[in-house]
Amino acid sequence: MKKESKVFRINARGLYYKELNEKVHQAVNSGTEELVLDNVNGQRYIGDGLAGDVKITINGVPGNDLAVFMDGPTIVVNSNAQDGIGNTMNAGKIVVHGDVGDIAGHSMRGGKIYIRGSAGYRTGIHMKSYKDLYPVIIIGGTVRDFLGEYMAGGLIVVLGLNRERSQRSTVHSPQKKIKGYGLPTMDYRLVGNYCGTGMHGGTMYIRGDIEDYQLGKEVKKFRLNDEDDKMLGKYLKEYCACFSLDFKEVMDTDFVKLIPHTHRPYGRLYAY
Amino acid sequence: MAKRPTPTEFIIERDEGKCIACQVCVRMCSNDAHSYDPETDTVTSDSTKCVGCHFCETICPTGAIIIKRNPSEFKLNANWSAQVIRNITKQAETSGVLLTGMGCDKPYPVYWDHIVLNASQVTNPSIDPLREPMELRTYIGRKPDRIELTAHSPQSTEKNKIPSAMDYRLLTKLSPQLKLETPILFSAMSYGSISLNACISLARAAKEIGTFYNTGEGGLHKDLYEYGAHTIVQVASGRFGVHREYLEAGAAIEIKIGQGAKPGIGGHLPGEKVSEEISQTRMIPVGTDALSPAPHHDIYSIEDLKQLIFALKEATRYSKPVGVKISAVHNVAPIASGIVRAGADFVAIDGLRGGTGAAPTVIRDNVGIPIELAIAAVDNRLREEGIRNQASLIAAGGIRSSSDVIKAIALGADAVYIGTAALVAMGCNLCQRCYTGKCNWGIATQDPYLTKRLNPDIGTRRLVNLLRAWSLEIKEMLGGMGINAIESLRGNREQLRGVGLSDTDLKLLGIKPAGEAW
Numbered sequence: 001m002k003k004e005s006k007v008f009r010i011n012a013r014g015l016y017y018k019e020l021n022e023k024v025h026q027a028v029n030s031g032t033e034e035l036v037l038d039n040v041n042g043q044r045y046i047g048d049g050l051a052g053d054v055k056i057t058i059n060g061v062p063g064n065d066l067a068v069f070m071d072g073p074t075i076v077v078n079s080n081a082q083d084g085i086g087n088t089m090n091a092g093k094i095v096v097h098g099d100v101g102d103i104a105g106h107s108m109r110g111g112k113i114y115i116r117g118s119a120g121y122r123t124g125i126h127m128k129s130y131k132d133l134y135p136v137i138i139i140g141g142t143v144r145d146f147l148g149e150y151m152a153g154g155l156i157v158v159l160g161l162n163r164e165r166s167q168r169s170t171v172h173s174p175q176k177k178i179k180g181y182g183l184p185t186m187d188y189r190l191v192g193n194y195c196g197t198g199m200h201g202g203t204m205y206i207r208g209d210i211e212d213y214q215l216g217k218e219v220k221k222f223r224l225n226d227e228d229d230k231m232l233g234k235y236l237k238e239y240c241a242c243f244s245l246d247f248k249e250v251m252d253t254d255f256v257k258l259i260p261h262t263h264r265p266y267g268r269l270y271a272y
Numbered sequence: 273m274a275k276r277p278t279p280t281e282f283i284i285e286r287d288e289g290k291c292i293a294c295q296v297c298v299r300m301c302s303n304d305a306h307s308y309d310p311e312t313d314t315v316t317s318d319s320t321k322c323v324g325c326h327f328c329e330t331i332c333p334t335g336a337i338i339i340k341r342n343p344s345e346f347k348l349n350a351n352w353s354a355q356v357i358r359n360i361t362k363q364a365e366t367s368g369v370l371l372t373g374m375g376c377d378k379p380y381p382v383y384w385d386h387i388v389l390n391a392s393q394v395t396n397p398s399i400d401p402l403r404e405p406m407e408l409r410t411y412i413g414r415k416p417d418r419i420e421l422t423a424h425s426p427q428s429t430e431k432n433k434i435p436s437a438m439d440y441r442l443l444t445k446l447s448p449q450l451k452l453e454t455p456i457l458f459s460a461m462s463y464g465s466i467s468l469n470a471c472i473s474l475a476r477a478a479k480e481i482g483t484f485y486n487t488g489e490g491g492l493h494k495d496l497y498e499y500g501a502h503t504i505v506q507v508a509s510g511r512f513g514v515h516r517e518y519l520e521a522g523a524a525i526e527i528k529i530g531q532g533a534k535p536g537i538g539g540h541l542p543g544e545k546v547s548e549e550i551s552q553t554r555m556i557p558v559g560t561d562a563l564s565p566a567p568h569h570d571i572y573s574i575e576d577l578k579q580l581i582f583a584l585k586e587a588t589r590y591s592k593p594v595g596v597k598i599s600a601v602h603n604v605a606p607i608a609s610g611i612v613r614a615g616a617d618f619v620a621i622d623g624l625r626g627g628t629g630a631a632p633t634v635i636r637d638n639v640g641i642p643i644e645l646a647i648a649a650v651d652n653r654l655r656e657e658g659i660r661n662q663a664s665l666i667a668a669g670g671i672r673s674s675s676d677v678i679k680a681i682a683l684g685a686d687a688v689y690i691g692t693a694a695l696v697a698m699g700c701n702l703c704q705r706c707y708t709g710k711c712n713w714g715i716a717t718q719d720p721y722l723t724k725r726l727n728p729d730i731g732t733r734r735l736v737n738l739l740r741a742w743s744l745e746i747k748e749m750l751g752g753m754g755i756n757a758i759e760s761l762r763g764n765r766e767q768l769r770g771v772g773l774s775d776t777d778l779k780l781l782g783i784k785p786a787g788e789a790w
Contacts (some may be wrong), residue, residue: 021586044579049516049587064579065570069587071516084570087583090515106569107511109555125512125569130555150565152556200561263560266540271368271707 008032013039017063021045028054042082047092048074064101067094070111083120086113090133095242099141108135108154112235115139116243118162121192122146127202129153138239145192148258149216152201157232157239159207159250160190193218196258204258205232207250215258222257278361279354283340286316290336291315297328297337299750302710314760325703327712341392359633370634373706375627375670375692375717378637382625383644383777388786389568390767392754398755400745407757409741410687412524412664413449413593414617420444433770436769448592449619450504450524452687454743455675455758458735459622459691460528460597461488464541464550464562465629465706466695467723470715473698473731475499481739486689489528489564491553494519506597507584509538510564512554516587524593524618525584527577529568532626532669535599535640538566539630545709547718578614585615593617600624600646600669601639605653612663620689621646623669627692629716630707635695643669644683648781651684651763660763674745683781684763687693696730697738698731750788766790 008027012020020043027035028170033054037046047056047067055074058066061082067075068087082099084106092111099117106126112134118141125146127135135154141162148156190208197216206225215221224232232255233247240247284305295313297306305321306328308314322339329337346354359370366740392398398407420443458474465488472495474485479502486504487496491513496503505522507514519525530536541554541562551558571577577596584594595618596611598604608619624641628636647667654660667680668689677688696702697711706716714725746758755761769786770778 018586025589045583045586048583049519051516065583069514069516069519084579087570088511088514091457103570109515126563126565128556130551130557133555150563150569152563153561182506198563199563200563201557220709264543266561266563269369269540270371271362271366272371 001125002040006038007034009036009038011020011039012041012043015043017043022049024050025241026058028052045110047073050092051267054143067092068096078128081118085135086111089113089224091137097243105135105137108137109133110135112238113137114239114242119143122149124148124151124154124156126150126152127154127156129202137236138235140239140243140245142190143192146193146197147195148199148202148204149194149196150198150200151196151204151260154202155231155235156202156204157207157235158191158204161245161250163190196260199258199260200263201260203228203231204257205255207253207255209254210258218260218262220261222259224233224257225257228255228257278358279344279346280319280322280342281321281354281358282319283342283782284319284322285340285725286315286330287336287338288314288409290334290372292334292336293334296331296333300331300712301328302712302717302719317535319375323703323705323708324701325705325712336750340362369632371630372633372636373627373629373631373704374702375625376637377704378644382670383642383773383781384672384679386771386773386777387644387679387781387783388769389675389678389682389749389753390550390681390769391752396754399751401744401751404751404756406747406750407759408454408746410452410455410758411449411594411673412452412618412666412687413631414447414663415661416444416446417661418444439445448524448590450484450593450618451482452484454746455681455687456739456742457483457504457689458485458694459626459689460486460488460504460531461629461691461695462488462506463493463496463553464488464490464545464718466715467711467717467726468493468495468549469723469728469731470695470698471496472728473726474694475502476728476732477735477739478502480736483739484523486526487522489513490550491555492521493549493553497521504595507580508564509566509568510562512556512562512564514524515555519584519587522592524595525588526618526620527584527594527596527616528578529571529577529596530599530601530622531597531628532599532622532624532640532643533628533636534577534631535601535635536566537606537632539564543717550718574610574614581615595620595663595666597622597668599626599639600643602641604646607648608650608665609657609659612659616663618664618666618686619650620666620668621650622689625670626668628706629697643667643671643680645780647680647683647685648765652782657764674725674742675749677742678746678749678761679768681758682761682764682767684765684785686762691739694735697734698726710768728762766782 007234038059040058042063044063046062047070049069050073051071058077064083066085070092071090072092074093081096081100083101086105086108088107089111094113096115099227100119102119103122106124119139121144124137125218138157140159193214197217199218295308299307303321307319311339421440463471478485482502489506489508500521503522504524506526508528543559543561596616597620600623624640664686666687667685671688671690711717714723765782768783770783771786
């Protein structure tokens with residue numbers, strides 16, 4: 001049987017998340033390989049527990065838990081996304097052209113999250129890798145406190161691109177556009193405080209520097225070696241291709257590497 | 273640091289007249305408490321290494337070994353007991369948090385032992401369950417506020433025909449339910465905290481009896497997928513082993529917020545216990561610490577909990593019940609109310625005496641409230657708010673017998689979880705050293721030399737025997753009350769009376785004192 005290969009569009013306007021997701025499941029079950037969701041406005045759980053290699057493009061802002069438990073598909077969000085994208089995700093790819101909210105990639109075990117803009121608090125919390133599953137989050141802009149808290153595996157990269165280009169405003173940062181909203185100075189900080197608190201596995205690469213006081217006590221800062229450069233390059237090239245960025249320009253600035261002191265942060269806590 | 277010698281907790285008594293130096297105890301003891309001296313051809317014992325599990329005593333072919341509590345106690349002191357002195361000594365030596373296993377062993381009041389059941393005399397007939405049908409079947413899941421039936425089907429429009437129940441059809445779409453043949457489930461015990469043979473025993477027994485076992489937060493071993501229809505899969509804060517296929521494999525999903533033995537804290541599975549097999553089910557690299565944080569990172573409120581409940585329902589396309597397990601704490605009733613309103617299909621509540629594979633002793637023994645009071649408080653609250661039907665209530669934490677089960681149900685629970693009782697059925701003697709991973713009974717260990725001591729066929733049989741026996745006893749007690757279905761006892765607190773309880777206790781439990789009629 002010949003597979004249906006044309007693009008299938010769903011108008012999400014006015015649809016409750018349950019109805020929208022039901023339509024998505026029906027489309028995927030009937031063999032659709034490419035889906036476009038238009039007028040998405042806060043509907044939760046898009047791509048929840050979805051398997052296979054379908055590509056879903058989202059026009060509008062998807063709601064919380066985008067791609068939670070996802071196991072394979074690719075999701076492209078053409079604007080911002082909310083909290084909990086890629087929560088406990090196993091495999092697949094999420095590309096967000098705007099900013100994302102808090103806990104992106106919470107307990108993510110595999111797959112990739114590529115964010116063009118900035119990310120909120122507790123990004124990549126308790127990420128873990130397992131065998132050939134290796135989760136990767138790349139944040140084009142800045143990120144708030146508790147980046148990589150409890151991190152047990154995988155890779156987080158923070159680029160801080162919007163700090164340099166903020167004046168040109170291709171940057172998706174509502175805080176700067178809305179006068180008097182929030183703490184605009186926060187946006188200029190590459191990474192927030194308590195970075196890597198409780199970290200016991202995985203790697204972070206930060207483009208630029210991070211002050212020691214911003215790090216969790218479990219984390220150590222290093223220069224990148226050749227192997228790091230190779231690793232970083234592998235994923236950054238793919239990232240840059242997603243957003244039409246110049247890879248060389250992005251690699252122009254020095255990165256620092258953050259890894260944990262120990263894989264056993266609480267090994268000596270108990271009286272046996 | 274030099275160890276200060278303290279009197280041992282146990283004394284291994286070996287009857288030299290009976291001992292044939294066969295060395296079974298030497299080979300079997302995982303704590304190396306026995307040793308053989310070839311020069312003298314004698315077996316000797318080191319009481320300092322004994323944990324009091326009684327395994328050697330059980331297997332000694334000549335009955336030469338007896339394990340006794342050490343009669344040489346410290347000076348008797350009601351305040352500074354031997355246990356207190358031992359704990360302080362241990363911490364002075366190690367500077368560590370004291371660990372323990374199983375449930376709280378402090379002598380808090382056990383309310384079950386102050387509650388008595390009713391029986392029929394003269395004015396209403398009792399029922400003999402051996403000769404009359406007795407219904408223990410229980411459904412766990414959300415029940416509708418009201419049901420709609422078709423008026424009656426066309427064939428019954430014949431003149432003068434009185435429609436029977438079979439002529440009606442249910443129009444209301446029911447929420448997914450778990451069907452239990454007896455109101456007892458096996459509590460969450462992870463592969464990792466217990467051996468695979470213990471997990472297989474629980475799974476097979478659940479299948480044979482028609483009930484469910486619970487994976488705990490250790491993921492699902494590949495050999496256990498075949499028991500999926502009798503499995504509750506748990507989603508805890510570490511999200512270990514949680515993936516699409518795991519969620520799809522279970523008959524229900526339980527979000528673990530807390531457990532009775534360690535309310536409010538997370539857990540650490542130390543790296544040395546993460547073997548190749550454990551690593552596969554938890555989906556983490558071999559040898560790394562598995563840290564279960566205290567809260568779920570995505571749950572800081574009831575609204576957040578609702579988000580996870582529905583993320584799980586969406587992930588499984590609304591095909592199975594999603595419940596939430598919490599430990600019984602002071603505010604348990606409003607919390608349970610929030611959980612029900614967040615869309616949980618069942619709420620599991622684990623009381624102060626609930627067991628564990630490893631917990632800080634200070635938490636296990638001092639945090640949380642007894643399950644009896646929690647059941648009463650939650651059932652009251654949900655009734656008052658008119659939402660009791662929206663979720664089932666599973667009570668856990670120190671259920672020791674069929675009478676505890678039936679009292680829990682009369683207080684307002686739909687069913688109970690048993691953990692410790694199931695382990696005891698498989699051989700456990702409650703030495704409380706689960707956290708060492710050296711369980712001589714092959715239950716709380718991953719050492720292949722030890723795990724093969726638990727034969728899953730025998731484990732299954734013993735668990736099935738236990739549930740059959742308890743079910744029969746429950747039927748006997750029900751029949752005695754003149755009740756022929758467990759459904760009719762649920763929340764029926766008139767069948768309970770308190771003995772030796774204060775007015776406040778009686779009020780909180782919602783029961784009358786013994787001696788007071790209806």
